[in-house]
Amino acid sequence: MDSEIIRAYLWQDIIKFGFCPSSTKEKRTWLRQYCGSLRGFWEVDSYPSGPHNLPNQVLQIKINNIGLIGFDIDCTIHTNTKFNAQVLYSLSGKKSSLMWSHDADDSYFAFPNQKLLTSVNSRIGNRRSAVREFSTDDVISVIDGLLLHPTVHMHLLSLLDRHEIRIGSGIGNPFQYLFNLRYQLCPIPEKRVAEKERLVEIFSNAIRSKRPVPACELMAQPRLK
Structure with missing residues (x-):
């Protein structure tokens, strides 16, 4: 089976x-597990409370001035395909000024990846074949593309010289986006390496099973060697 499939x-x-x-x-x-995990993963003194309930089953979390850079992140989640994340930076003694707003609007067309795979699987091979044949390198490549080194990403050039921080700018799922931030804003290289190994293991097991x-498992702390 073709490796890209x-x-x-x-x-x-x-x-x-x-x-x-x-x-x-x-x-x-x-979201509650996510917020609680940031304290240990980023090694900071506090972590955000939440999530907060808004009308119409909308959820919101706010990450205020914690972590490597001191971002304020205000993420409002409507569905798994519709959300808004406002990312702000607080200058000393001044009000926060908007840096960017990451917005996913599912009322517009997005490429139907799963539908396409389902419609052609009799010709190119189905999920069962993919699960039987996938390798660790396949999982590493996909986790990189989804979370650790997204193809479309932004670097923070004006705040600090950390080229390894890659904020995914083409992510349309709010939970994937938040997890991308969790990894990218971790300032400890050894922890980032261990986290990658942990994610490869837990997702390999999830795919097979x-x-x-x-x-709670997704947000667990990686074990440093």
């Missing part, structure tokens, strides 16, 4: 198993 199936699986909580309760749990990754 295998990775296309893995791409869809990793998003589905890690970043698509279905019910409002599951979304709140995911065809089960979602519990939020």
Whole structure:
């Protein structure tokens, strides 16, 4: 089976198993675990509370001036495909000024990856074949593309010289976007290396067992060697 087709199936699986909580309760749990994990992963003194409930089952989390750079991040989640993340930077003694707003609007067309795979799987091979044949390198490549080194990304050139920070700018899933920030804003190189190894393991297991990754497992701290 072609390696790019295998990775296309893995791409869809990793998003589905890690970043698509279905019910409002599951979304709140995911966000609560996420907020709690930042203190240990970024090694900071505090972590954001939340999530906050807004009307119409909209959820919001705010990350205020913690971590490597001191960002303020205000993320409002409507659905798994519609969200807005405002990222601000607080200058000393001044009000926050907007740096950028990451917006995903699902009312516009997006390429139907899963539908295309499903419609042609009899000709190119199905998910079962992909799961049987995938390698660790395939999982590494997909995790890089989704989270650790997205193809489309931004560097923070004006604040500090850290080229390894890559904020994904083509991400349309709010939970994937937040997890990208979690990894990218971690200032500890050894922890980033260990986190990559951990993600490869847990998602390889999830794909083989065809089960979602519990939020508590996804947000666990990596073990440093």
